[in-house]
Amino acid sequence: MEDPPPTPATPATPATPAFPGTSAPPAAPAGPAAPAGLTAPAAPTGSAATLHDVAREAGVSIATASRALNGSARNVRAENVARVRAAAAKLDYEPHLSAQAIAKGSTRTVALVVRDVADPYFSTIAAGVTQAATEAGLIVTMAVADGSPERELEIVRTLRGQRPRIIIVTGSRIEGTTTRDALIEELTQYRTAGGRVVLISQRDLPFGTVTIDDRGGSAALARALLARGYRRFAVFHAAPSLRTSRDRHEGFLSGLDGSGAPAPLAFETGFTRDGGHEAARRLVGRGMGDVEAVFAVNDVMAIGAMTAFREAGLIPGRDIGVAGFDDIAPAVDVLPALTSVAVPLREAGLTAMRLALSTDDPTAHHPLPAQVTLRSSTPHRPTP
Amino acid sequence: MEDPPPTPATPATPATPAFPGTSAPPAAPAGPAAPAGLTAPAAPTGSAATLHDVAREAGVSIATASRALNGSARNVRAENVARVRAAAAKLDYEPHLSAQAIAKGSTRTVALVVRDVADPYFSTIAAGVTQAATEAGLIVTMAVADGSPERELEIVRTLRGQRPRIIIVTGSRIEGTTTRDALIEELTQYRTAGGRVVLISQRDLPFGTVTIDDRGGSAALARALLARGYRRFAVFHAAPSLRTSRDRHEGFLSGLDGSGAPAPLAFETGFTRDGGHEAARRLVGRGMGDVEAVFAVNDVMAIGAMTAFREAGLIPGRDIGVAGFDDIAPAVDVLPALTSVAVPLREAGLTAMRLALSTDDPTAHHPLPAQVTLRSSTPHRPTP
DNA sequence: CAAACTGCGGAATACGTTTTCCCATGGCGT
DNA sequence: ACGCCATGGGAAAACGTATTCCGCAGTTTG
Structure with missing residues (x-):
């Protein structure tokens, strides 16, 4: 059910390419870069060929050159087309996108704002967006909000200056702030100006949205663990203001519903590796009880x-079952391999672009399923 | 060890954020998106406020409005500035970047071409570039080459149309192809037109370049392992046409030089997890010999x-030492923790931007050190 | 055979800015 | 008083492209 060449259906391959070397003596590489002036970019001096040049070179008018190169509704005699093409090639002409944008009144740009590119979560989404954009002949510009709502707002604002066809934002998770309201206002403004906005992993906002089914995935995971014989759980979660954490937590509980399993212990901690580590120590410290x-x-x-x-x-996997969420690459390399639920991140990016490009209801919500993946960190419990 | 709010200096944090939910019943999420028309983006219909509108609203001329908002060399009376500002705010005016670009004759754009955003290697570099760009008030547009030299060439070509101030390319690793020559030609062209180009992890090209010291890092690793008492090695490497692999392999050998250690066994395999797995099986299969x-x-x-x-x-770590390269996040989570050499990826991105923004020799090469990180996968060998 | 039509080239205009140039005003020195 | 300079506003000319409109062939139609 996947497109063959381009999109890997599952981002399961943990490949980590890398790269060539240096030209300095291996033992004594230079220090971490002299802090060159980081603020004042020099303006380009030389100049590229313009359509005017091409027209002159080809001995035709600018209008004809334009028509020949971008094939408008009007036709151009074959001979002239050839001459213009030749001239363009000779002069290494490349149309000035800004000029085109201004002349046509629309760009071919999609603006993507993410929270952090370095984070695999977002970079995978970005990959999906970029792929779909490329297929549609669009250029993507990217901005990083760094988790700051103010920064995000500022970004969207200046982004509007780009007049992109589409704005996709992923990573915003602020709840009910005034900054958030301003953001919504800004995006609405943009949309009434003819733009298209799609949100990823956002909820209940009057824009096109693709979401990942955190609740459903967690619920399914809970049921799968019940099926493997586990009944007594502990949940390590983050602060409830963190929507993701709350959804997954609640989803898990709802999956337990009606099973007769006792209510899980809950440990609030950081959303990081160290948070998990700390919570586990706490659990051990207070006595494991009968947590399975x-x-x-x-x-x-x-x-x-x-x-x-x-x-x-x-x-782990023998004395205590462990399950996570996200199905990150190392989940399979860790010992024992970690039971998790896979989230279709790249797919989310693709879907976001599709939503943006479709002519349907621009505020449609599009949920993506999450898939539980059982591994040896939660083996079947021996039936007593 | 975690990033406070904004920019983590070291990408060491293995955090994997995630996200909110769905609006559909958890159990039955919709299928993988109806394949909406993926090719014909609709042009924006409504229109945004223009400088003209602002000027009219404020009761001044366009020139004054422009000067008031972007503060040119010329002064504007305080009262008029205030009125223009107010009008701009009221109309939600945002300057049309393309128009500015065309009027000023230069953009504030840096174009980044990477091989694959989803790959942590490149996305970390991208993060560095983006950060530095933001600090310099530049916008970054990103394109993904997907490992295809032809695609890369095509990208750079159309990128020129954007008239970016800077082009940064990372991921090109083609050796001596004609496509490669065309790429060089294209970039040269761009530079003579006033653009600035910086390559990351590329070598011996007449452009600004930042490289990561693969050879030096590997050599240092070899020496560190010698110091821990290892003398008999096997090396798992990829095809030598893969520059990175070759450099690291050769670097390792050079680090062994003069130590009197025997020449390591070499196993060629894939540059992936499965490649490593396969090579190890081969090594075991042929008998470990005395490989340490x-x-x-x-x-x-x-x-x-x-x-x-x-x-x-x-x-591993008891019967056989294991060391890698890159120091990816899970290296520390795996059992035993993996000895590796850390590469300053984010730093590479930052440095690339600095290089691009500096007024120095635009073809300077800038090597970045790689840092060996010893962990328990290569404990001290008991001295016999 | 005149009239209408088609095909195509070019001049001119538009797009939204910045910037140059010109002009009006007012303060100052002599 | 008179010229000068400083200050700041506005008209207009760029910037590079798409597109509308006009005009000129050449061709079809009645």
């Missing part, structure tokens, strides 16, 4: 927890 | 190898 498995609301927390358990003399 | 440690030219290979060893009944 822990669900951490993301994989890095789960992995941190596994390490902590091991440090306490417990072997 | 293996150096895999990247971390995922090393991690794959560890798993393979374990499957063969050997415990």
